[in-house]
Amino acid sequence: xxxxxxxxxxxxxxxxxxxxxxxxxxxxxxxxxxxxxxxxxxxxxxxxxxxxxxxxxxxxxxxxxxxxxxxxxxxxxxxxxxxxxxxxxxxxxxxxxxxxxxxxxxxxxxxxxxxxxxxxxxxxxxxxxxxxxxxxxxxxxxxxxxxxxxxxxxxx
Numbered sequence: 001x002x003x004x005x006x007x008x009x010x011x012x013x014x015x016x017x018x019x020x021x022x023x024x025x026x027x028x029x030x031x032x033x034x035x036x037x038x039x040x041x042x043x044x045x046x047x048x049x050x051x052x053x054x055x056x057x058x059x060x061x062x063x064x065x066x067x068x069x070x071x072x073x074x075x076x077x078x079x080x081x082x083x084x085x086x087x088x089x090x091x092x093x094x095x096x097x098x099x100x101x102x103x104x105x106x107x108x109x110x111x112x113x114x115x116x117x118x119x120x121x122x123x124x125x126x127x128x129x130x131x132x133x134x135x136x137x138x139x140x141x142x143x144x145x146x147x148x149x150x151x152x153x154x155x156x
Contacts (some may be wrong), residue, residue, distance in 0.1 A: 002052065006024035009146075013149055022031070024087065024122075029132045032045065035075060046153045046154075047092065047153070047154040048151050048152070048153060048154065049070075049107065049151070049152055049153075049154045050140055050149035050150070050151050050152075051069070051070065051149060051150050052147065052148075052149060053067055053077065053147075053148040053149055053150050054147070054148055055141070055146055055147050055148070056077035056141065056147065056148060057146070058148075059077060059079040059084070060079065060147065061079050061080065061081055062079070062080060062081075062102075063078070063102065064076050064077065064078045064100035064102070065077050065079075066089065067150065069137075069150060069152050070152050071104065072091070073088065073089075074088075074089040074097070075087070075088060075089065075137045076088075076089050076098070076107070077102060077139065077148070077150075078100070078118070080118075083141070084139050084141055084148060085119070085120070085136070085139070086136065086138070086139045087107070087120045087134035087135065087136055087137060088134060088135040088136075089135060090096065090135070091109040091114055091124075091127060091134075092127060092132040092133065092134065092135060093111070093112065093114055093125075093126045093127045093130060093132060094111055094112070094126075096109050096110065096111035096112075097109075098114075105117075105118050106118060106123075107120065107134060109125070109127065112125055112126045113125045114126055114127040114128070115128070116134050120133050120136065121133045121134075121135075137150060137151075138151040139151070
């Protein structure tokens with residue numbers, strides 16, 4: 001026989017119901033998460049890969065050397081005494097090819113006379129008016145082996 005006058009039984013049954021509900025929610029939530037991870041493709045995030053660009057000594061200091069990524073796009077690799085930088089050779093204004101002008105220490109786009117400083121920031125012409133800069137390309141320098149890698153998205 002249950003003693004319902006002092007309320008202990010009703011408190012116990014209420015607590016048991018709450019704990020059972022929390023347990024069921026946690027179980028169903030875990031099941032839903034596992035189901036979604038099974039059904040959704042695993043490669044939603046872009047995969048990256050490092051491709052060999054060359055030994056460090058192949059890049060003279062204070063010079064720019066063009067290389068190609070996996071899709072054939074030209075990337076301009078610049079080495080200074082402080083390290084390496086890389087930029088897309090495509091002008092962000094209209095997609096023309098940018099070239100390095102060593103005597104002026106700048107990148108130049110001949111389509112509309114767009115000028116970028118040595119750090120890829122537009123300083124005159126339509127790219128400067130639009131606040132655009134050259135797109136950076138991620139480089140990795142392996143100091144131990146003295147080689148340079150370009151980090152690219154893996155094509156699917």
